[in-house]
Amino acid sequence: MAARDTLMYSEAHESADVVARQFAANEAVIAALAAALRAEPPRFIVTCARGSSDHAAAYAKYVFETRLGIATASASPSVTSVYAAEQQWQGALFLAISQSGKSPDLLRNAEAAKRAGARVVALVNVEDSPLAALADTVIPLHAGPERSVAATKSYIAALAAVLHLCARWLDDAELGDALQRLPQALRDNWSADWSPLCDSLADAHNLFVVGRGYGLGIALEAALKFKETCGLHAEAFSAAEVKHGPMALVGPDFPVLCFAQDDDTLDSTLAVAREFRGRGAQVLVAAPGLHGAGMLPVATGLPAMLTPLLIIQSFYRAASELSLRRGFNPDVPPHLNKVTETV
Known part of the structure; x- marks a missing residue:
């Protein structure tokens, strides 16, 4: 089997079309939600998700806090689903992110959020799911059927939906224009040599796997995919947090993969990469416009906030190839199912 024969490869390759379709289909619902949020801003934002969807929530935290200035925190699903502890979420925006929209703990948290007086918004790929039925507003991901156990296009679709909501909420024409260029940038960047x-x-x-700011969510996602599809133990860290303890493990030939975007986090991320290289570590860096030994190509020309979508798409393609090279099938990881229904 070649990588292009895997579902993981082909579904990741669909991401540009998914994003373009999503932007067109969701414009009305997102514009209406953004108008309502401007008229009655939430006191804070709570995200709720697991797995890859929670990594999309980590990305959303940075987008919302840097652009909207609204505190955003990830809910621990077990607090409500297992401990049944009532939460003080009055006046909050509760953002649930899911592919299937049917995990029991996510549903219980959405129900609890509604009882507490939060506005419940669901980013979900299955529009007729139980989560969608619970939500005040549904933002469909429009990723279409995803048959590989490894989520790819639905993850990128979740990031794109977060950006779409942010652009309309802020009424930010510059960000809106950048989003219109995003699908073509994804198509152009697909052939990057990783x-x-x-x-x-x-x-x-x-x-x-190291990232910072907007890049931390995709670092978490890449570490999960290494475990899931390649049988490779990977841990994700912020470029700042990795210097507190974890860096003691980094020595000669230890592999480190760094993701960076061209913003105020770039210099600190590259400094960590240089320090690790100085110790003899095997360091790879994916950053827009940087070339040379140990560099993975990423296209330039988009705002830094959009760069993680380009990087993770290239990563998915490379991971499908690495999985096969290590003797795995990325579409059917051992012991895993497509839908995990956590209670």
């Missing part, structure tokens, strides 16, 4: 990742990690046992 083969050094496969060559470097074919025989690896452990690695760190």
Whole structure:
């Protein structure tokens, strides 16, 4: 089997079309929601999700807090679903993110949020799901059927939906224009050569994935995919947090993958990469416009907030290839199902 024969590869390849379709289909519902949020701003934002969807929520936190200035926190689903503890969410925006929209703990949290007086918004791929039925507003991901156990296009669709909502909420024409360029940028960036990742990690046992700010969510997502599809133990860290304890593990030949975007976090992320290289670590860096040994290509020309979508799409393509090279099938990871229904 070649990587292009896998569902993971082909579904990640669909991401540009998914994003374009989503932007067109969701304009009316997002414009209406944004108008309501401007008229009655939430006191704070609560996200609720698990797995890849929670990594999309981590991205949303940085988008909302940096652009909207509204405190955004991730709910611990078990607090409500297991401990049945009532939460003080009056006046909050409760953002539930899910592919299937049927996990029991997510549904219980959405129900609790409604009881507490929060506005419940669901970013969900299955429009007729139980979560969609519970929500005050549904923002469909429009990713279409995703048959690979590894989520790819639905994850990118969730990030795109967060950006769409932010642009309309702020009435930000510049961000809106950038979003219109995003699908073509995804198409153009698909052919970026990330083969050094496969060559470097074919025989690896452990690695760190490092990101910061907008890039932290995709670092978390990449670490999960390494475990899930490649049988490779990976842990994600902020470029700031990795210097508190975890860096003690980084020595000669230890693999480190860094994701960076061209904003105020770039210099600190590259400084960490240089420090690790100085210790003899095997460091790869994906950053827009940077080339040379140890660099993975990323297109330029989009705002830094959009760069993570380009990086994670290239990562998905490379991961599908690495999975096969390590003797796995990325579409059917051992012991996993497409839908995980946590109670």
